Amino acid sequence: MFPDRDAARIIGAAQARAAGASAAPGGHFADNLLAFTRLLRRTGLPLGPGEAIAGLEALTEIDLAERRQVHAALRAVMVHKREHFEMFDQAFQLFWRDPEAAAHAAAMALMDANKPKDEKPPPASRRLAEAMQENKPKPKLADEPPPQHDMTFTVSERERLSEMDFEAMSAAEIAEAKQEIKRLVLPLDERRTRRFRPDPLGPVADLRATVRQSLRTGGEILDLARRRRITRPPPLVVLCDISGSMSRYAQIMLHFLHAVANDRDRVHTFLFGTRLTNVTRQLRHRDPEVAFEMISHIVPDWSGGTRIGESLDLFNRQWGKRVLGQGAVVLLITDGLDREGAKGLAEATGRLRGSCRRLIWLNPLLRFAGFQPKSQGIRAMLPHVDDFRPVHNLNSLRDLVASLSERHGAQRGRMAA
Incomplete structure (x- = not known):
C-alpha cells in the first residue's frame, strides 16, 4: 500500500516514539493509525497513502501522551476540507476511546434505528457506524447452505435510492448514486443556427x-x-452555490456536471460562495477524482458564506458576454439564502435572465412539502426565472434532464448565431 522504504522509516520512527508514551503501550500506535486511516476512507473521506504517511510523520513531532496534540496534528495533515471536520472528530473520539468501538457502533446504530425521525443522529454518525462494521468479518457456519439470492425487492431498492435525499445518504449509497449519475444523458434540444x-x-x-x-x-x-x-445544442452555463448549506448537494451536482461536461461541448461551470470561480477547464478532465482535486486547489471558499447577489453581478460583468451568447441555457443551483439579504439580487438575476434564453433555478429546499418563499433572497429571484425545480435526489435530476430536452418554455430569445 505504501512505498516500502518510506513506510518502514516512518512507521519505525512513530513506533519508537510511541513505545515511550503511555497512550500507546506496546508500540502499536502506528498500526492503529493505519487502521484509523482505513476507517476514515470507508466513511467517504478522500484519504490515500499520502495522508497516512503525513499523519505518521506528524506523530513523530508531538507528545503522543497529549490527546489534544494527537487530534490536532492528525486533523491538520489528513483533512483538507472543512466539511470533513465533523466526520473526522466523531471518528477520532470513537476509534481512540474504546478498543471495542465496532461493537458499540453497531449497538448505537441499532438503537438509532428505533428512534423517532426527529431524534435520529445526523447522517455522518450513521456513515461512521456503517464504516466501523464494514471491515468486521462475519462468522460462517460449517454446514451453512449456499446463499439464496432473492431478487423480489430489487426494483423497490432502486426506487428507494432514487427518492432518497442526498443529505440522508450513507457513504455506500452516495457511491451508488454517483454511478447512476454517470448514466444520465443531457439531450438539450438542438437549435437552428445561422450557419x-x-x-x-x-x-x-x-x-x-x-x-x-x-x-x-x-x-x-x-x-x-x-x-x-x-x-x-445551445451552450449550457451552470452557476452552483458551494456555501455551507449547499455543500452536500454541491458535491453530488459536481459529479453530474462532470458527466455532462465530458459528454458535450460548450458547457461552462462556475462555483460561487463568497466569490466566483470558473472551473470549466478543470471539469473537462476525464478522471473525476483528478478533476475534483484540481477544483479543490482553486476554490478557496468551499462551505463558507454566500454572496449570491455579488457573485451574479460579477458573472454578468466579467463572463456574461463571453458565455451567454447563442441562446445559452443557465442552471442556477442555490438555496437562495444570501448573507447580504436581497441587496442587488433582483437586478443581477434580471440581467442574467435577459442575457440567456432560459434560466432554470434548482433549489434543494423545494424537497419540503410546505416550502414557502419567505426569505428576501428567494422572493427577489423568483420573478426572473423561467423554471423553479427541486434538486435533492436522483429523481429530481432525471426530471431536470427531461425538462432540458423539451421545447416548451424555451421559445423565447433570438436565433443562435
Missing part, C-alpha cells in the same frame, strides 16, 4: 457553390448545389 453546411438533399439552393462548381465544366451549370442549416 449552413453542404447537403445534396438540403432545402436551400447554394448559388455561390453552384457557380463555383460550374467553373469545372466551362461555366455550364449541370446541377444545383444545396445546403442545410446547422443545428446544435
Whole structure:
C-alpha cells in the first residue's frame, strides 16, 4: 500500500516514539493509525497513502501522551476540507476511546434505528457506524447452505435510492448514486443556427457553390448545389452555490456536471460562495477524482458564506458576454439564502435572465412539502426565472434532464448565431 522504504522509516520512527508514551503501550500506535486511516476512507473521506504517511510523520513531532496534540496534528495533515471536520472528530473520539468501538457502533446504530425521525443522529454518525462494521468479518457456519439470492425487492431498492435525499445518504449509497449519475444523458434540444453546411438533399439552393462548381465544366451549370442549416445544442452555463448549506448537494451536482461536461461541448461551470470561480477547464478532465482535486486547489471558499447577489453581478460583468451568447441555457443551483439579504439580487438575476434564453433555478429546499418563499433572497429571484425545480435526489435530476430536452418554455430569445 505504501512505498516500502518510506513506510518502514516512518512507521519505525512513530513506533519508537510511541513505545515511550503511555497512550500507546506496546508500540502499536502506528498500526492503529493505519487502521484509523482505513476507517476514515470507508466513511467517504478522500484519504490515500499520502495522508497516512503525513499523519505518521506528524506523530513523530508531538507528545503522543497529549490527546489534544494527537487530534490536532492528525486533523491538520489528513483533512483538507472543512466539511470533513465533523466526520473526522466523531471518528477520532470513537476509534481512540474504546478498543471495542465496532461493537458499540453497531449497538448505537441499532438503537438509532428505533428512534423517532426527529431524534435520529445526523447522517455522518450513521456513515461512521456503517464504516466501523464494514471491515468486521462475519462468522460462517460449517454446514451453512449456499446463499439464496432473492431478487423480489430489487426494483423497490432502486426506487428507494432514487427518492432518497442526498443529505440522508450513507457513504455506500452516495457511491451508488454517483454511478447512476454517470448514466444520465443531457439531450438539450438542438437549435437552428445561422450557419449552413453542404447537403445534396438540403432545402436551400447554394448559388455561390453552384457557380463555383460550374467553373469545372466551362461555366455550364449541370446541377444545383444545396445546403442545410446547422443545428446544435445551445451552450449550457451552470452557476452552483458551494456555501455551507449547499455543500452536500454541491458535491453530488459536481459529479453530474462532470458527466455532462465530458459528454458535450460548450458547457461552462462556475462555483460561487463568497466569490466566483470558473472551473470549466478543470471539469473537462476525464478522471473525476483528478478533476475534483484540481477544483479543490482553486476554490478557496468551499462551505463558507454566500454572496449570491455579488457573485451574479460579477458573472454578468466579467463572463456574461463571453458565455451567454447563442441562446445559452443557465442552471442556477442555490438555496437562495444570501448573507447580504436581497441587496442587488433582483437586478443581477434580471440581467442574467435577459442575457440567456432560459434560466432554470434548482433549489434543494423545494424537497419540503410546505416550502414557502419567505426569505428576501428567494422572493427577489423568483420573478426572473423561467423554471423553479427541486434538486435533492436522483429523481429530481432525471426530471431536470427531461425538462432540458423539451421545447416548451424555451421559445423565447433570438436565433443562435
